[in-house]
Amino acid sequence: MKSLLRLVVTLCLAIAFGGIAIGQETTGEIRGTVKDQAGAVVPNVTVTIKGVSVGFSRAVQTDERGTYSARQIPPGTYTVSTDATSGFAGQTKDNIQVGIGTATNVDFEATAGVSAQVNIVDSGQTIDATETKAQDNISAREIDALPKGTGFTSLLRTTAAVRPEPLGGQYTINGSTGPENSFIIDGQETQNYKNGLLNTNNDIPYQALQEIQVKTSGFEAEFGGATGGVINAVTKSGSNEFHGEFGMGFTTQELNAARRPVLLLQNITTIPSTGQGLEYLYQFRDGGTNEYPTASLGGPVIKNKLWFFAIHGS
Numbered sequence: 001m002k003s004l005l006r007l008v009v010t011l012c013l014a015i016a017f018g019g020i021a022i023g024q025e026t027t028g029e030i031r032g033t034v035k036d037q038a039g040a041v042v043p044n045v046t047v048t049i050k051g052v053s054v055g056f057s058r059a060v061q062t063d064e065r066g067t068y069s070a071r072q073i074p075p076g077t078y079t080v081s082t083d084a085t086s087g088f089a090g091q092t093k094d095n096i097q098v099g100i101g102t103a104t105n106v107d108f109e110a111t112a113g114v115s116a117q118v119n120i121v122d123s124g125q126t127i128d129a130t131e132t133k134a135q136d137n138i139s140a141r142e143i144d145a146l147p148k149g150t151g152f153t154s155l156l157r158t159t160a161a162v163r164p165e166p167l168g169g170q171y172t173i174n175g176s177t178g179p180e181n182s183f184i185i186d187g188q189e190t191q192n193y194k195n196g197l198l199n200t201n202n203d204i205p206y207q208a209l210q211e212i213q214v215k216t217s218g219f220e221a222e223f224g225g226a227t228g229g230v231i232n233a234v235t236k237s238g239s240n241e242f243h244g245e246f247g248m249g250f251t252t253q254e255l256n257a258a259r260r261p262v263l264l265l266q267n268i269t270t271i272p273s274t275g276q277g278l279e280y281l282y283q284f285r286d287g288g289t290n291e292y293p294t295a296s297l298g299g300p301v302i303k304n305k306l307w308f309f310a311i312h313g314s
Helices: 142-145 152-157 266-272
Strands: 006-013 028-036 046-049 058-059 069-071 075-080 089-097 102-103 108-109 114-117 134-139 162-165 170-173 182-185 210-218 230-235 243-252 262-265 278-283 290-304 308-314
Touching: 006 278, 028 046, 028 075, 028 089, 046 069, 089 102, 134 142, 142 152, 152 162, 152 170, 152 210, 152 230, 210 262, 266 278
Parallel strands: 028 102, 028 108, 089 114, 182 230
Antiparallel strands: 006 308, 028 069, 046 058, 046 075, 075 089, 134 210, 162 170, 210 230, 243 290, 262 278, 290 308
């Protein structure tokens, strides 16, 4: 088997108070309310959102109702903080998880005195109670922990609605076959335009992905080209810290099941009377070991403004 070498390079640029919108859904939202200890809303509070696992920084203000909303937030882990204002102390909440197509609620209770930091235990799941569509999000943490192959599609079978489709070599979603589904990476449809199946060279290494979203029903009109389900994947970006990894994967034929023997008819005229003429041909496993090296590196080009992430995989 020939090794396929791929190079996925993602340059991520985030500018405070701004963003770039694309056709398909690739981001989430952080929203919430700031109130004082008496339950009264606190307007004009600056809320700052900084990425931990992704390169991103944005500041928004609460309105007259004490609410704020920051949209087009790339999936990942964030720190959300409020500044000290009007006699209230600033607060910081860590480990805030944002998923594709979901709204994460982060509320603050403003208190007088010194600044405070609140540590949030990350469950790895982001739940948006306002959504009506059926979808499963596989976060970067789950991608690292789940059993998988080399490409990101090997993770799809971990969701309840996805089943392998042996004949087409693809997957079914709620019974819909491969051509009825849509595969999207960073907002771009990647399936073959002739048969609707995902090409092998578009099954990028799972190490390149920040999150995978599997939509099974009730999804938005922007995904109207799919009558079955939607596989929506977003690649990683760099952050304000340098991170990288090296890895090597192996597959060996010794772990595969032996092939079934084939029954051959040597002389069909002698079989009814003597039973002779039948012979089993035993097939042997293929030899050799496949190797899959990977290497990735991400970090800042200009802190809080420009980041990079590169991966070399096979």
